Amino acid sequence: MGDVAVAFHELSFVPEGDEVVVGRVDADSYAVLPADGAALLREMTRGVPPERAARWYEDTYGEPVDIEEFLETLHELGFVRTSVAPEQAGTGRLPLRGLGRAVFSxxxxxxxxxxFALAVLAVVGDPALAPSPGHIFFTDSLLVVQLGITFGQLPLIFLHEAFHTLAGRRLGLHSRLGVSNRYLYIVFETRMNGLLSVPRAKRYLPFLAGMACDVVVFAILELVADATRQPDGDFSLIGRIALAFAYTVVMRFAWQFQLYMRTDLYYVFATALNCHDLHEASTALLRNRIWRLLGRTRRLVDEQQWTEHDRRVGRWYGPFIVLGVTVMLLIAVLGSVPVVVQYVQTAAHGMRQGPLHPAFWDGVLGLALVAIAFVLPACLARRKRRRPASVTTEEVS
Structure with missing residues (x-):
């Protein structure tokens, strides 16, 4: 059948230096091919039968190609159509694309x-507006603070992810915003399907859109706090709530700088370095380095599963993983610990008032919510780690 053309799904070809990222956008399946391999695939997508394409490759590049193995790889990637039914072109109007263009116009x-400039001027004019751990406590009730912060952040997190989605829709991508959960927590997730099908320069905005949203939201909250002051200059309840949420926005923004995690800035960093799986490659290389130092070579993983470029960058990127842990600890010490200390002190003060005082029960319930927030996810994570082992044991027995 080498003289019969192969039917392919619609594929995208994006040059990345000496390589080409080839992808099937509808299935979000991508492969990094050398330029000559991508050229060979292009010939076949134009209807050239495999045997003729192989001869063209040999004439052009001066060496033979194992066309059967190449086709097998393309089948595994899902690039080859297995159905004779015509593909839907998907040329319909993409919802929210116009809104995406307007939001980033x-x-x-x-x-x-x-x-943002007005917010900066306001903070410079009154340092009391500057983010501070104490702003979290917008009321004396710990229970109200805990519930207010927990549920009040959801719209802001949704807006952060919505900006990612709109930035993708602006490029014509079928990016989607979904709602999920991690243990007891509600999370919003953006899926950037097809992002690798656009030139690298156009990928930065979809990655940075959420942080841009955070900056704008922070500025608006600061201006609301300043504009709703009481006649004596003190912050109103609305202003104190705005400052509390502004502080949480700052904490989420700082979290993005932990490059050892797959944060928004990590993807910007990996894109700028033209890496396709920098996190996994650098983590594996760092672990291999540690295992070699300990003489435990049986734990080494195969480094050839990543591209040569990813391995080269990953060798010096690995220390950033360790540095990222240090950054995380600094954020915890400077941003989270002061909040926890004040929270516990306020709860202890209320509980000293005795069971007949409302502050006693506010402190008890407040501490109970904190305990649940920390202990329950840890228990669920431990149970989740144990579950695969128990299932495997049952299957073997």
Missing amino acids: PLAWIGYAAV
């Missing part, structure tokens, strides 16, 4: 910059 960026 030049006029919108001017507005965002103006809002």
